Amino acid sequence: MASTRIVNNIRTLRFLAGEMTQADLGARIGMTRQTIAAIEAGKYSPTLEAAFRIAQVFGKTLDEVFQWEG
Template sequence: MVEGKITNQLRTLRFLAGEMTQAELGERIGVTRQTIAAIEQGKYSPSLEAAFRIARVLGKSLEEVFQWTE
Protein backbone atom coordinates (compact mmCIF):
# COMPACT_ATOMS: atom_id res chain seq x y z
CA MET A 1 0.00 0.00 0.00
CA VAL A 2 1.28 3.46 -0.89
CA GLU A 3 1.29 5.90 2.00
CA GLY A 4 0.67 9.53 1.21
CA LYS A 5 -0.36 12.77 2.78
CA ILE A 6 -2.80 15.40 1.64
CA THR A 7 -1.84 18.98 2.43
CA ASN A 8 -3.71 22.14 1.55
CA GLN A 9 -3.49 25.89 1.11
CA LEU A 10 -6.98 26.44 2.46
CA ARG A 11 -6.21 28.98 5.17
CA THR A 12 -4.13 31.16 2.82
CA LEU A 13 -6.69 30.95 0.02
CA ARG A 14 -9.56 31.84 2.38
CA PHE A 15 -7.63 34.91 3.49
CA LEU A 16 -6.96 35.91 -0.13
CA ALA A 17 -10.66 35.42 -0.93
CA GLY A 18 -11.71 38.48 1.06
CA GLU A 19 -10.76 36.97 4.43
CA MET A 20 -13.55 34.38 4.15
CA THR A 21 -14.19 32.69 7.50
CA GLN A 22 -14.27 28.95 8.06
CA ALA A 23 -17.99 29.28 8.80
CA GLU A 24 -18.65 31.12 5.51
CA LEU A 25 -16.77 28.53 3.48
CA GLY A 26 -18.50 25.70 5.30
CA GLU A 27 -21.91 27.23 4.68
CA ARG A 28 -21.17 27.67 0.96
CA ILE A 29 -20.16 24.03 0.48
CA GLY A 30 -22.58 22.42 2.95
CA VAL A 31 -20.31 21.40 5.85
CA THR A 32 -19.72 22.75 9.36
CA ARG A 33 -17.06 25.24 10.41
CA GLN A 34 -15.50 22.43 12.46
CA THR A 35 -15.12 20.33 9.31
CA ILE A 36 -13.35 23.18 7.52
CA ALA A 37 -11.06 23.64 10.55
CA ALA A 38 -10.20 19.92 10.58
CA ILE A 39 -9.46 19.94 6.83
CA GLU A 40 -7.19 23.00 7.22
CA GLN A 41 -5.28 21.34 10.05
CA GLY A 42 -4.78 18.14 8.06
CA LYS A 43 -6.80 16.12 10.58
CA TYR A 44 -9.46 15.23 8.02
CA SER A 45 -9.38 14.70 4.26
CA PRO A 46 -12.46 16.00 2.47
CA SER A 47 -14.53 13.86 0.16
CA LEU A 48 -13.74 14.36 -3.50
CA GLU A 49 -17.04 16.20 -3.90
CA ALA A 50 -16.27 18.55 -0.99
CA ALA A 51 -12.76 19.17 -2.33
CA PHE A 52 -14.15 20.20 -5.72
CA ARG A 53 -16.74 22.44 -4.06
CA ILE A 54 -14.06 24.14 -1.95
CA ALA A 55 -11.89 24.75 -5.03
CA ARG A 56 -14.85 26.12 -6.99
CA VAL A 57 -15.89 28.52 -4.19
CA LEU A 58 -12.31 29.79 -3.95
CA GLY A 59 -12.00 30.11 -7.74
CA LYS A 60 -9.01 27.77 -7.85
CA SER A 61 -8.15 24.42 -9.39
CA LEU A 62 -8.17 21.36 -7.15
CA GLU A 63 -4.36 21.23 -7.37
CA GLU A 64 -4.04 24.83 -6.21
CA VAL A 65 -5.97 24.03 -3.04
CA PHE A 66 -4.89 20.45 -2.26
CA GLN A 67 -1.60 18.64 -2.73
CA TRP A 68 -0.79 14.97 -2.32
CA THR A 69 2.72 13.77 -1.55
CA GLU A 70 4.03 10.24 -1.22
Template sequence: MNNRVRALRADHGWSQADLAERLDVSRQTVNAIETGKYDPSLPLAFKIARLFGRPIEAIFEPEV
Protein backbone atom coordinates in the same frame (compact mmCIF):
# COMPACT_ATOMS: atom_id res chain seq x y z
CA MET B 1 -2.48 15.81 2.18
CA ASN B 2 -1.31 19.42 2.10
CA ASN B 3 -3.75 22.13 1.13
CA ARG B 4 -4.08 25.88 0.69
CA VAL B 5 -7.63 26.18 2.03
CA ARG B 6 -6.68 28.36 5.02
CA ALA B 7 -4.68 30.78 2.85
CA LEU B 8 -7.40 31.01 0.21
CA ARG B 9 -10.06 31.54 2.86
CA ALA B 10 -7.98 34.32 4.43
CA ASP B 11 -7.43 35.93 1.01
CA HIS B 12 -11.22 36.19 0.70
CA GLY B 13 -11.60 37.57 4.23
CA TRP B 14 -13.86 34.70 5.26
CA SER B 15 -14.04 33.07 8.67
CA GLN B 16 -14.16 29.31 8.97
CA ALA B 17 -17.89 29.66 9.62
CA ASP B 18 -18.31 31.74 6.43
CA LEU B 19 -16.55 29.09 4.35
CA ALA B 20 -18.48 26.29 6.05
CA GLU B 21 -21.76 27.97 5.18
CA ARG B 22 -20.74 28.37 1.53
CA LEU B 23 -19.74 24.69 1.36
CA ASP B 24 -22.72 23.42 3.38
CA VAL B 25 -20.47 21.72 5.95
CA SER B 26 -19.73 22.40 9.61
CA ARG B 27 -17.09 24.84 10.80
CA GLN B 28 -15.40 21.86 12.46
CA THR B 29 -15.09 20.20 9.04
CA VAL B 30 -13.40 23.31 7.62
CA ASN B 31 -11.04 23.37 10.60
CA ALA B 32 -10.19 19.69 10.17
CA ILE B 33 -9.47 20.16 6.46
CA GLU B 34 -7.28 23.21 7.12
CA THR B 35 -5.26 21.44 9.82
CA GLY B 36 -4.82 18.29 7.73
CA LYS B 37 -6.80 16.09 10.13
CA TYR B 38 -9.39 15.31 7.45
CA ASP B 39 -9.08 14.88 3.70
CA PRO B 40 -12.26 16.03 1.98
CA SER B 41 -14.27 13.71 -0.21
CA LEU B 42 -13.78 14.17 -3.93
CA PRO B 43 -17.14 15.96 -4.37
CA LEU B 44 -16.26 18.35 -1.52
CA ALA B 45 -12.78 18.95 -2.96
CA PHE B 46 -14.38 19.86 -6.32
CA LYS B 47 -16.82 22.16 -4.52
CA ILE B 48 -13.92 23.91 -2.75
CA ALA B 49 -12.02 24.26 -6.01
CA ARG B 50 -15.05 25.73 -7.79
CA LEU B 51 -15.70 28.16 -4.94
CA PHE B 52 -12.15 29.50 -5.13
CA GLY B 53 -12.01 29.32 -8.93
CA ARG B 54 -8.92 27.13 -8.96
CA PRO B 55 -8.12 23.62 -10.16
CA ILE B 56 -8.10 20.99 -7.42
CA GLU B 57 -4.37 20.44 -7.84
CA ALA B 58 -3.75 24.13 -7.09
CA ILE B 59 -5.41 23.67 -3.68
CA PHE B 60 -4.66 20.07 -2.67
CA GLU B 61 -1.45 18.15 -3.11
CA PRO B 62 -0.44 14.77 -1.72
CA GLU B 63 2.34 14.58 0.83
CA VAL B 64 5.49 13.16 -0.69
Protein backbone atom coordinates in the same frame (compact mmCIF):
# COMPACT_ATOMS: atom_id res chain seq x y z
CA MET C 1 6.32 2.80 5.53
CA ALA C 2 6.30 6.59 5.44
CA SER C 3 2.97 8.26 5.95
CA THR C 4 1.44 10.28 3.16
CA ARG C 5 -1.21 12.91 3.44
CA ILE C 6 -3.13 15.54 1.59
CA VAL C 7 -2.05 19.10 2.36
CA ASN C 8 -3.97 22.21 1.36
CA ASN C 9 -3.86 25.97 0.92
CA ILE C 10 -7.33 26.66 2.31
CA ARG C 11 -6.19 29.02 5.06
CA THR C 12 -4.24 31.17 2.59
CA LEU C 13 -7.10 31.13 0.08
CA ARG C 14 -9.57 32.20 2.79
CA PHE C 15 -7.28 35.07 3.75
CA LEU C 16 -6.95 36.17 0.13
CA ALA C 17 -10.74 35.99 -0.27
CA GLY C 18 -11.31 38.89 2.10
CA GLU C 19 -10.45 36.93 5.23
CA MET C 20 -13.36 34.51 4.72
CA THR C 21 -14.06 32.58 7.92
CA GLN C 22 -14.17 28.82 8.22
CA ALA C 23 -17.88 29.18 9.00
CA ASP C 24 -18.43 31.21 5.80
CA LEU C 25 -16.67 28.59 3.70
CA GLY C 26 -18.59 25.81 5.41
CA ALA C 27 -21.91 27.53 4.76
CA ARG C 28 -21.05 27.95 1.07
CA ILE C 29 -20.34 24.24 0.58
CA GLY C 30 -22.75 22.70 3.10
CA MET C 31 -20.27 21.69 5.82
CA THR C 32 -19.74 22.74 9.41
CA ARG C 33 -17.00 25.10 10.56
CA GLN C 34 -15.54 22.22 12.54
CA THR C 35 -15.24 20.07 9.42
CA ILE C 36 -13.56 22.90 7.51
CA ALA C 37 -11.14 23.38 10.43
CA ALA C 38 -10.28 19.66 10.41
CA ILE C 39 -9.72 19.64 6.64
CA GLU C 40 -7.63 22.80 6.84
CA ALA C 41 -5.49 21.32 9.64
CA GLY C 42 -4.91 18.12 7.66
CA LYS C 43 -6.72 16.02 10.26
CA TYR C 44 -9.45 15.00 7.83
CA SER C 45 -9.39 14.38 4.08
CA PRO C 46 -12.43 15.78 2.29
CA THR C 47 -14.54 13.71 -0.04
CA LEU C 48 -13.85 14.31 -3.70
CA GLU C 49 -17.14 16.22 -3.97
CA ALA C 50 -16.22 18.47 -1.03
CA ALA C 51 -12.75 19.06 -2.47
CA PHE C 52 -14.26 20.17 -5.80
CA ARG C 53 -16.74 22.44 -4.00
CA ILE C 54 -13.97 24.08 -1.96
CA ALA C 55 -11.86 24.64 -5.09
CA GLN C 56 -14.89 26.08 -6.90
CA VAL C 57 -15.56 28.62 -4.13
CA PHE C 58 -12.06 30.04 -4.68
CA GLY C 59 -12.11 29.69 -8.49
CA LYS C 60 -9.17 27.29 -8.35
CA THR C 61 -8.39 23.84 -9.69
CA LEU C 62 -8.14 20.92 -7.27
CA ASP C 63 -4.35 20.85 -7.46
CA GLU C 64 -4.17 24.55 -6.67
CA VAL C 65 -5.97 23.85 -3.37
CA PHE C 66 -4.89 20.30 -2.46
CA GLN C 67 -1.56 18.57 -2.87
CA TRP C 68 -0.53 14.98 -2.22
CA GLU C 69 2.48 14.92 0.07
CA GLY C 70 4.25 11.58 -0.09
